[in-house]
Amino acid sequence: MRVLDIPFMLRIIPELLRGIPVCLEITCVSMICGCLIGLATALFRIYKIPVLHQLSSVYISFMRGTPLLVQILITYYGVPVILRWINYKYGTKFDISGVPAVYFMFFCFSLCFGAYLSEMFRSAILSVDPGQMEACYSIGMTTPNALLRIILPQALTNAIPNMGNTFISLVKDTSLAFTAAVAEVMGQAKIVAGRSSKFFEAYIVAAVIYWIMCIFFEQILRRLEKFSRRFERDQGTSLKVNPAAHPKRTV
Amino acid sequence: MCEAQIICRLENIHKAFGQNQVLKGVDAEVRKGEALAILGPSGSGKTTLLRCINFLERADEGTIGIGGLKVDCKQVSKRNILNIRRKTAMVFQNFNLFKNKTIVENVMEGLVQVKKIPKNTAYAESIKLLTQVGLEEHVNYYPSQLSGGQQQRVGIARALILNPDVILLDEPTSALDPELVGEVLQTIKNLTHTGITMIIVTHEIHFAREVADQIIFMDEGIVVETGSPKDVIDNSQNPRTRQFLSRFTETLNKAAS
Structure with a gap:
């Protein structure tokens, strides 16, 4: 035998x-939405924006404290119930059976990975030298401008290895979507x-x-x-980098 | 000394970190084009004072006036904090260059983002200024690829390009090894001829005596003595100042004899 x-x-x-296409669809949509959710909630928490700050904390705690499988099943069975209730209550006409199951998965995976990415972004932003923000302020930049141009690019660099791990996990976790008939x-x-x-x-x-x-x-x-x-010193290249290797920005 | 207009006036600045009263009512005045050096032992509050001027620290009490804008630290709006910051620029002890930007981008950043000057004009101006501080060959490097002295010269250029009413220098040579101190001091010295107003916190007493028009000696959160370099460094009548300067003057006397 x-x-x-x-x-x-x-x-x-x-x-x-x-x-594979479905798997990649879920991965990419959830990663992009998750990053947006994660970044927003991370900033809410760092800058302690009233109400949003607390909501973010609860959201992250829940998403990280419950298994993904359970979240998928809750979404799969719960969202139609909620839609039906909304239809009943407000007389709207959402077509419940017309929503493909994969849309539910976009929703569920985005929320779940948004929570993980949020913690990642938060620690990455906090790991940027505070002197960078002070330098921004010292030349008269506003906080949003400084975040966008100086702090976040550096934070993202710090976050990329972890984000890569999360991305790989996400690719594999899409396998759980089969429980929702995807x-x-x-x-x-x-x-x-x-x-x-x-x-x-x-x-x-x-x-x-x-x-x-x-x-x-x-x-x-x-x-x-x-x-x-590329802008860090310890990148395997010698200290005397050929300036030609950093082509002049077109200005 | 000519009676130029006063461009920066600090009145009764108080600042505490928790229970620790760091500044206990500091007054200071700087005239346009003047270089003011703040001396004093560690923990005397000189760096805190400097950081209060552009609101990197928020003073608990007192008023700050810079170039026609006067604010009360107790009730200053975000808008006015921004306005004050746009009238000043700072050179940091550990440079704080934007790590993700090249040298020329570091210098351009303020012009493009804050002053809204078109990129190509800003680029040309930045190159011009970087050439003046001797870094024309490094404009496309990242800060991590430069020596400390070079980085600090970029820091000075980044502050200078904004043409602020006052440049604040926070121990600009303290993080440099002795060989590199000279080039940075020389760069700052060259600035004194351009008519720019400077407030320098420094431990380089010799340098302060050479470039400063006015010296403030601080200890334990108060101004102990104010005057010309001659008055404060060479002929101080104050025992605390004399004690602080004793090591410096000793070496000076030795060198003279």
Whole structure:
């Protein structure tokens, strides 16, 4: 008896690959929305904006304190209920069954990863030398201007390694979306496996696909990190950098 | 000394950090084009005083007047804090250059973002000024690629380009190793001929005597003595000043004899 049915595994690859676009969709939308949510909540907390500051804290505590799987299920079963209630109460006509399940996942993953990214941004912003902000003030810059031009670019540089980790986690966590009937890679694997009863093979193929995707993203993130650290001294280049290596900005 | 107009006036500045009263009612006046040096031992409040002038520290009490704008520290609006900051510029002890900007971008930043000058004009002006401080070859470097002395000269250029009413220099040479102090002091010395008004907190007594028009000696949050370098450094009648300066004057006398 064979342990693995290799021909079967090869045959099902295209079917599993069909889940990749959905997986990337969820990853990218959630990462972008999560970054915006995270940045906003991080600033609310650092500058202690009344009300928003407390709301942010509760939001982050809840999102980090509950499992993603539970959040997905709550979204999947809860949002339709809420929509139905709104329809009933206000006479609106939201088409509940017309909303694709993947939209729920955008919502859920954005909120969840927004919380993690928020903590990341907060520590990254706080790690920027306070002297940088003082220098901005000393030449008469306003706080928003200073944040945008000086503090955040440096904070993001600090945050990139952690953001990369989060991104990789996110890629893998999209597999949980199958519980909400979203046919991403894991969902496809489950369908194939259910049809043939070859669970072991199907899940191994899924694992390899996730692995390859993550290797690909790791490479991109490494380059991104290197690029973002170009203004730091310790970047593997010698102290006497050729000025030509830093082409003059077109002004 | 000519009776030029007073461009910066501090009255009765008080500042406490918690229970620690750092400034206990400091008054000072600087005339236009004058260099004021603030001397004093560590912990005497001189850096705090300097930082109160542009509201990096918020004084608890007192008034600050710079170039026609007078504010009461107790009830100053955000708008006026910004206005005061735009009439001053600061050179920091540890440079605080924008790490994510090249040298020329560091200098341009204030012109473009604060004074809203078009980028190409700002670029040309910045290059001109950087050439004056001897850094024309480094304009596209990042701060981390320069020596401390070079970084501080960029810091001076970044402050100077805004053409502020007063430049505040906070121990501009304290973070430099001895070999690099000279080039920075020379740069500051050259400024005194341009008619720019400066307030310098420094430990370089020799330098202060050379460039300053007026010297303030501070101790424990109050001004102990004010006067010309001659009065305060060479012929001080105040025991506390004499004690502080004794080490300096000793070496000076040795060198003379």
